[in-house]
Amino acid sequence: MRGGWSKTFAAIGAVGLLAVSACGNSNDSGSGDSSSASKDVTVFTWWADGGEKAGLDGLVSVFGTDCKDYKFVNSAVAGGAGSNAKQVLANDLAAGNPPSTFQAHAGAELGDYIKNGQVDDVSSLYTEFGLDKAFPQNLIDNLTVDGKIYSIPANVHRANVVWTNPAVLKKAGIDANTAPASVDAWIADLEKLKAAGVKAPLATSKGFAQEMVMEAVLLAELGPEKFTGLWKGETDFNGADVTAALEKYKKLLSFTNADREAIDWPDALQYVNKGQAGYTLMGDWVAAQQLSDKVPDSAYTYWPAPGTAGNFQYLADSFTLPTNGKDPDGAKCWLKVVGSAEGQKAFNTKKGSIPARSDAVPADYPKYQQAAMADWKKDKIVPSCAHGAACTLGQNDSILSAIGQFSSGQNVQTFQQALAAAAKPN
Template sequence: MRGGLSKTFAVLSAAGLLAVSACGNSGDDSGDTASKNVTVFTWWADGGEKAGLDGLVSVFDTNCKDYKFVNSAVAGGAGSNAKQVLANDLQSGKPPSTFQAHAGAELKDYITAGQVDDVSGLYKDFGLDTAFPKNLIDQITVEGKIYSIPANVHRANVVWTNPKTLQKAGIDAAKAPATVDAWIADLTKLQAAGVKAPLAISKGFAQEMLVEAVLLGELGTDAFNGLWDGKTDWAGANVTAALNKYKTLLTFTNVDRENIDWPDALQYVNKGQAGYTLMGDWVAAQQLSDGVKETDYTYWPSPGTAGTFQFLADSFTLPTNGQNPEGTKCWLKTVGSAEGQKAFNTKKGSIPARSDAVPTDYPKYQQAAMADWKKDKIAPSCAHGSACSAGQNNDILSALSQFSGAQDVAKLQTALGTALKTS
C-alpha cells in the first residue's frame, strides 16, 4: 500500500520536526522511576475528554500500583497536532508506552510500518473476546488480527438541533427528516424564516462527516459499507447523486466554515444562529460541560440513517519496542475492563464497548445510544479511522477542502475514488 505514515511525515518541515520533538514522550527519565512509568500518548487534553482520561487513570492507579501513569497528551487540532508529534516519535524510534488511535483501518499504516504489535492474545487473556460484541470485534480486525483495545464507542451520524429556532420556521425538532431531500426542504424553511446559516458546520473532519452522513443516508448501509471494501463503485450514479445533495447542503452553511472548529459550530446552534449541526455524540458531553440544559436541544440520526449506527472507537495500542510493555498491558487491561470503561465513558459522553455495561449508570443520551448500538446495523467512519487508513483519510480531507471552494462534484467524486484505490 502506498501512502500511509510517509504522507504524515511528509507534511512536517524540518523546523516543525524540531519543534514537536520537544513535546513528545515525557517519560524518558532514568533509573527506577522510569522503569515504572507508563507513558500514555493521547489528544485528550481538556474538557470531557480530559475528564474521561482522568477517570481511566484513577482506575489504573488503583489496579496497577506497580506502575506510574505519565500523561503525554498533546492538545489541539482534534488529534491532528498529536498525530504529527506521534509520527515524529515513531519515526525516531522513540515510541511511547501506548498511544491513542481510532480502532480499525486507521491502524493499517502503523501495522505496515511495523510500529504496533498484535494484541489478539490479550483479548483472550482479559476476557474481551466475550465482553466485546462480535460486530465490534469484526469491524476492528485487520487481516485476521487485532491491534488495539477500544475504550469506548462513539456515534458519528448524529444531528443536533435548536428546538426554538426550528419552531419559528414551523419545524418539529423532535422528528428527524426521513430523507436528505426532506432535510433540504426544512433547511429552506429556516432560510426563509431569516436564519442566516440553517446548518452550522466547521472545517476538516466535520465536512467529511457530513459527506459520509449523506452517502450513508442515500446509499443505505450495505452500499455505504461497500465504498470502503471495494464492493460499491465510487464512480456510480448513486454516489454522484449523493454528492450533489452534499453540494446543496453547503449552500445552507455558515460562510466561515473553513475557519472554525466544531465547538464553534455547535455554539451557533445553541445561540439560535443555526438550526442544525452534524457532529459525533461527544457533543452530549460538551453540552453537559457547557451547562446547556437537555431541554434546549434535541438530537436524532442524520436523515435517512435511522436504524444504522455509524461508529468509531477510541482505542489504545501496544507499540513495537514501546516503553514498559508489562506496565502497558496493565493499562490496556484497565482500558478494556468494566470498571475502567464506566469511569471513562460516564465522563466522555461515549458508550462502553463492553456488552455487560449497565445503561442506568449513564445519562439519557448514552442510554439511548446503548440501545441503538445493540439493535442497529453498523457502519464505519473514514473521518474517524474505522473505515480507512490515515493516508487515505488525508487524501479525502484534501479533496473536500478543495471542494469547499470550487464545488466541482465530478472532480470530488474522482478524488474520493482515487484516494481509496491508491493511498
C-alpha cells in the same frame, strides 16, 4: 432515537476540566497514589479538554488504583479528531520515539501502523484479560487483521447525529423533536430557516466535520451496504448515484457558515448553542461537551442524520501497544484498565460514549448511553471513514484533501474523481 434523547443527559453529571498543554507533555498522575509510582507510562491521546479530557480523567483514576507501580504521564495534543496529534505521533514513531501507548481509532485506521511495523499484536492480552468473552464478536471481527488484534477499544461512539437548537427551528415552524425523513426534506427545512432570517442554518467546521456531513449524505442516499462498499472497492465511487448524493452535499454546504474552514467542531456547536445556527452534525461526544459547557438539556435536541435512522455509524477509540514502546509492562496495565468494566464505566459515563464490553450493565449508565447501547444492538452497524473504522490514515488524508478543495471550488465532478482515487484500497 429521537429528539427526546436530550432530556436524558442530566444524569451524566457535570464534569471537571483540567488544564492540559496542547503542544506537549504534562505530568498528570490523575487520582493515583504518586508516592508509590515508580515508572512513567506515557499515554498519547488527543483528549485535551472538555468531555474528552473528563473521560480520560476517569480512566486515569482507575489506573491510579489498579496500577500503583506506575505513574500516568499525559501526552495529549489538541486538535479535532486527532488531526494534530496524528502528525505529532507520526513524527515520533518515525524517529523511533514511541510513547508507552497511543490512542487510535479502531478499524482500518490501524492498517498503516500495522503495515509499518509500529504496533504489536495484543491478541494474547484479550485472552489474559478476558476480553475475548467480554467484547461482542462482531466488534472483535472488525478489530481482527489477518487473525491478529492490535488494539483494545475503550468505547463505541455514534457519528451520524444531528444536534439542534429548538428555539431557532421554532422561528421557521420546524419541530425540533422530529428528524426530517430524508436529505431532501432536511434541505427543505434549511430553506425555511434561511427564509426566516437564519443566515447559516447548518453549522460545520473544517476537515473531518465536513467529511462527516458528506458521509451522512452518502449513507442516506446509497444505503448501508453500498455505502460500506465505497471504502472496500465494491461500490463504484464514480457512479451516477454517488454523483446525485454529492450534489445534495454541495447543496447542504450552501447553508453553512462562511468561516467553516477556520473553526473546529466545538466552535460550530457554539453557533447552535448561541442561536446563530439551527443544526450541526457531529458525533455523540457532543453530549459530554454540552455538559462541560453547562448547556441545559432543554436547550437542544438530537436525532440520527436525516435518512440514516436505523443505521448506527460507529467509531471506537482504542489503545495500542507500540513496538519498542516505553515501559511495555506499564502499558499493558493501562490496556487492562482500558478494557476493564470499571475503566470503561469511568470513561464512558463522562465521555458520552457507550462501553465496548457486552457484559456492561445498562442501569449503571446514564439514560443516553442506555439508549445508545440498545441501538448498538438492534441497528445496522456501519463504519465511519472519517474516524478510521472504514478507511486507513492514507485514504482519509487524501479524502480530507479533496474535501478541503471542494469546500472552496465546489466542482462536483472534480470532487468525485478525487474521492474515487482516494478511496481505492491500498
